[in-house]
Amino acid sequence: MTKLHQETDAIIIGAGPCGLFAVFELGLLGLNAHLIDILDKPGGQCAELYPEKPIYDIPAWPVITGQDLTDRLMEQIAPFSPTFHLGEMAESLVKTSEGLWRITTDVGTVIEAPVVVIAAGGGSFVPKKPTLDNIDAYEGESVFYAVRRIEAFRGKRVVIAGGGDSALDWTLNLQPVAARVTLVHHRDGFRAAPHSVARMKELAAEGAIDFVVGKLNALAGAAPQLESVSVATAKGDEVLIADRFLAFFGLTMKLGPIADFGLNLSENLIPVDTESFQTSVPGIFAIGDINVYPGKLKLILSGFHEAALMSQAAFQICRPGERLRFQYTTSSTQLQRRLKVA
């Protein structure tokens, strides 16, 4: 399913705080951007790891939570109408015969631009897998870490593992669709929203689903087709008949495909020059937690500064021959028009 081929000034990999602010800095210079993120929401670490924690070192915000910072950045970049490709992994980077960079994502989106900005932070968020023998052999057919299509679970006997919101939400959402849903968690306490937990317990009491307190032991069946999941419970081992197994144990960060983009790497970080934040390859920039240079501080503040300098250099590549005028947002009519306030 190849999505329409798209063109833009800059492709930003990563919609964390630094990728989002890069949209703003590029936008002020009249450059538009597409953002790609494997998460289904913007905000990177701020939104995924600490949405409710207060941050104290954002200039002019004595205190702001990770989610609020993300929401404010989204509001600030709205005038530039960036295109988001969420839930997609930037998988390959090649140079076209016209000298543009072409990025292809795991769902087949193809985007071309003269400039690529890698704002991949600590890497792409990938699901944590339970430690069960041979689990890889079932993946893609019977074992999943996310639900992309509900229909794929229609009429199936589904075992869901985990105790957070995803596990509870999918237990409730798949119950009407699946032949049977069994939720497995190692204790009778949950980190999920209380109303989902209450609803799950109601359904279990009515006999509409099964809830098992226990520890996952093993998967069985001729891979990739699963037949059962065995669980150690207080009463002994239980074998749960299953065609599908869904595990929701949170996310972890991996550098992922960027490692194969042909850039110089230093311990999984991308070295850049501090004038333009360009990498070893012209036209490819790296900002935020993913880059490294003497004196680098992994702070949101630093990534914002890097985005501003990157944009100046990106402009020269996107608009060769045009003169870049330095202007203040407080006084420039051109900038204010771009921001849709004048």
Place this chain on the structure above:
Amino acid sequence: MKISVTDHAGTEHELEALPGWRVMEIIRDWDLPIKAECGGACACATCHVYVDAAWFGRLPGESEEEIDQLEILADRMPNSRLACQVLMSEELDGLKVTLAPGSRP
């Protein structure tokens, strides 16, 4: 105040510890290899350590969040803890831990 940390190669390091600091932060501050990917948010379990038997029972107990994180570790042992969930205090002067394989960056 000191803690003793055995790294992945089996070398023991005695580290100066500050009260109120998380054991994970102390280990990181002394540049020992510890992934601690989530920065102490109890969301990653990559600050996994084994606590010396003599000390394990003297630590304040795990929160439910910590138990959830420990649960899916392949290399979990009965004396497993997350170093970011242990706050340094006078009572823990001399604490001994070993970095678990999964905490390697």
